[in-house]
Amino acid sequence: DQQxxxxxxxxxxxxxxxxxxxxxxxxxxxxxxxxYKKYPAEGPTFLISISSIKDKNEDGRFTVFLNxxxxxxxxxxxxxxxxxxxxxxxxxxxxxxxxxxxxSGTQLTVLP
Amino acid sequence: xxxxxxxxxxxxxxxxxxxxxxxxxxxGHATLYWYQQILGQGPKLLIQFQNNGVVxxxxxxxxxFSAERLKGVDSTLKIQPAKLEDxxxxxxxxxxxxxxxxxxxxSGTRLTVV
Numbered sequence: 001d002q003q004x005x006x007x008x009x010x011x012x013x014x015x016x017x018x019x020x021x022x023x024x025x026x027x028x029x030x031x032x033x034x035x036y037k038k039y040p041a042e043g044p045t046f047l048i049s050i051s052s053i054k055d056k057n058e059d060g061r062f063t064v065f066l067n068x069x070x071x072x073x074x075x076x077x078x079x080x081x082x083x084x085x086x087x088x089x090x091x092x093x094x095x096x097x098x099x100x101x102x103x104s105g106t107q108l109t110v111l112p
Numbered sequence: 113x114x115x116x117x118x119x120x121x122x123x124x125x126x127x128x129x130x131x132x133x134x135x136x137x138x139x140g141h142a143t144l145y146w147y148q149q150i151l152g153q154g155p156k157l158l159i160q161f162q163n164n165g166v167v168x169x170x171x172x173x174x175x176x177f178s179a180e181r182l183k184g185v186d187s188t189l190k191i192q193p194a195k196l197e198d199x200x201x202x203x204x205x206x207x208x209x210x211x212x213x214x215x216x217x218x219s220g221t222r223l224t225v226v
Binding site for chain 2: 004006036041042043044045046089091097098099100101102103104105
């Protein structure tokens, strides 16, 4: 049973445009959400996060939106740059355990 | 600060053989995690340590997988005997404590079982 789903395995975007990566979850007990970026042969790197008490968090070019009623979150990257090309994982945490449940990832390709 | 160190980077073994992976977390990080990432999937938690004690190993296949964290620092993950479906990247991560949201992941060990 996949509790965190990323339904788009891949996304291609032109440099300078907006990239929107989506994530859905089923466990209503999740209270913290994170996005990780992964380059080949490297471990995931933390990108941005959001608490379930908020609906938006911004950090530079990256913004995460959370819609709790729809159990949906999205990552916006504006403007997209070729160096943003990587696999993006959505992840969620529940309670005090602080364990991450990951989605299957979305390969973002930013075309120059 | 130095990152999470893992070794080896790559390992190829035959099925039914044994293998061990090593992880050195960031200095001072009390919480250590081992994740398994199968190709095309997201990482899945295998075991979580707090200092040298196990917090959660509910998803660790204990008939063939074992892990320890002696002295609350380095950790080893062992598979014995390996199966073809164990082919994956094994990621180690650490965080300062369980209240800390930011994990730091190592680069992982890619295991191929043939």
